[in-house]
Amino acid sequence: MWNDFRFIDLFAGIGGIRLGFESVGGKCVFSSEFDEDACKTYEANFGEHPSGDITKINAKEIPDFEILLGGFPCQAFSIIGKKEGFANETCGTLFFDIERILKEKMPPAFMLENVRNLTAHDKGNTFKVIKQHLEALGYHVHAKVLNALDYGVPQKRERIIIVGFLEDVDFVFPEPVPESERKTLSDILEENVDRKYYVRDAIRESRLARLKDKSYPKPYISHENMAGSITPHPYSSALRAGASANYILINDERRPTEREMLRIQGFPDSYKIVVPYSKIKKQTGNSVAVPVIKAVAREMLSALKKHELKKENGYANKS
Structure with missing residues (x-):
């Protein structure tokens, strides 16, 4: 059976x-x-x-x-x-x-x-x-x-x-x-990412100014905690369905792509994306x-x- x-x-x-x-x-x-x-x-x-x-x-x-x-x-x-x-x-x-x-x-x-x-x-x-x-x-x-x-x-x-x-x-x-056998950030990040995923200069500078460890090796993913401090890690914090657009950033420069969010959850690359960014973000977070x-x-x-x-x-x- x-x-x-x-x-x-x-x-x-x-x-x-x-x-x-x-x-x-x-x-x-x-x-x-x-x-x-x-x-x-x-x-x-x-x-x-x-x-x-x-x-x-x-x-x-x-x-x-x-x-x-x-x-x-x-x-x-x-x-x-x-x-x-x-x-x-x-x-x-x-x-x-x-x-x-x-x-x-x-x-x-x-x-x-x-x-x-x-x-x-x-x-x-x-x-x-x-x-x-x-x-x-x-x-x-x-x-x-x-x-x-x-x-x-x-x-x-x-x-x-x-x-x-x-x-x-x-x-x-x-x-x-x-x-x-564990995948690292380098394994899942895409190369040549479209400019639309990059944050405005003001956001990037604000994040970098609050980054706890200025010499942290790339690639990293940082997230902003409730107190506003920015902590870098060699992994993502838990993807969330309802968080603000700049919740997690890669190298404090850009948002993860749709494919990267799916990879962070371990979905195969053959998995089809048929809804807009905000919706796939909510769906991977859930x-x-x-x-x-x-x-x-x-x-x-x-x-x-x-x-x-x-x-x-x-x-x-x-x-």
């Missing part, structure tokens, strides 16, 4: 999670995404237009699958839920839609992705409720914060990955990849670091295959 498994791609964005699970032999049988611009990019790359609003999708109508995938938005659970007890705790949140689909379909496994802050959100209550609800469905839950920097892309991006199995599968999160998902997908598949084998051998020994 695990050589040819089916998955569904919820909160699909531009398909970063899908790429990770396709890389280990999975076939996507259903996708859902609310944002129409993201759907346009998704369709250009995967040949299908995701279904829309997850809250309006009937779980019974989703094709059968083995793994549920979703990078769901983090929302606080309401006080109303607490008053009405456990069953209603997640009502009105998008996690509730993941929960009801899991409940209806009971796939062998799932993988969810969220911001690192999920563990601290609402004093830890949000994550606690999520974990309890997943366990109440019968899943064995594993969670860990992984940093994209450790898996081969030049971006410091920490995200919590929540993995669950119906059976007690022996799962461990992937080890970081060796330094020698997406995932593909190599992290690939690494998790590999570990999940390996654990599931070993578990299957153990069961077969166990049953064979008993008979």
Whole structure:
């Protein structure tokens, strides 16, 4: 079964999670995404237009699958839920839609992705409720914060990955990849970049004046923190969907190109860009670091295959 498994791609964005699970032999049988611009990019790359609003999708109508995938938005659970007890705790949140689909379909496994802050959100209550609800469905839950920097892309991006199995599968999160296999900024930056990406002289001079280390070696990416100081790094800070245009700059001279933003997230160069700059910036900021998902997908598949084998051998020994 695990050589040819089916998955569904919820909160699909531009398909970063899908790429990770396709890389280990999975076939996507259903996708859902609310944002129409993201759907346009998704369709250009995967040949299908995701279904829309997850809250309006009937779980019974989703094709059968083995793994549920979703990078769901983090929302606080309401006080109303607490008053009405456990069953209603997640009502009105998008996690509730993941929960009801899991409940209806009971796939062998799932993988969810969220911001690192999920563990601290609402004093830890949000994550606690999520974990309890997943366990109440019968899943064995594993969670860990992984940093994209450790898996081969030049971006410091920490995200919590929540993995669950119906059976007690022996799962461990992937080890970081060796330094020698990690891409550097030099590997992903384009040459001969169009002038339109370069910032005005006044912006460049203002940034350089506030640069913490004036002799920092190029190439670097700097970002402006809340206090206004400019810190250079040999990698990008986490790409963000809603940040101002000059949030990260390469060598304090220019904005990253569309292709560079996709590369920072580990998307292949064959990935098609069909929307304007501001939209691809939002879409990459909302997406995932593909190599992290690939690494998790590999570990999940390996654990599931070993578990299957153990069961077969166990049953064979008993008979």
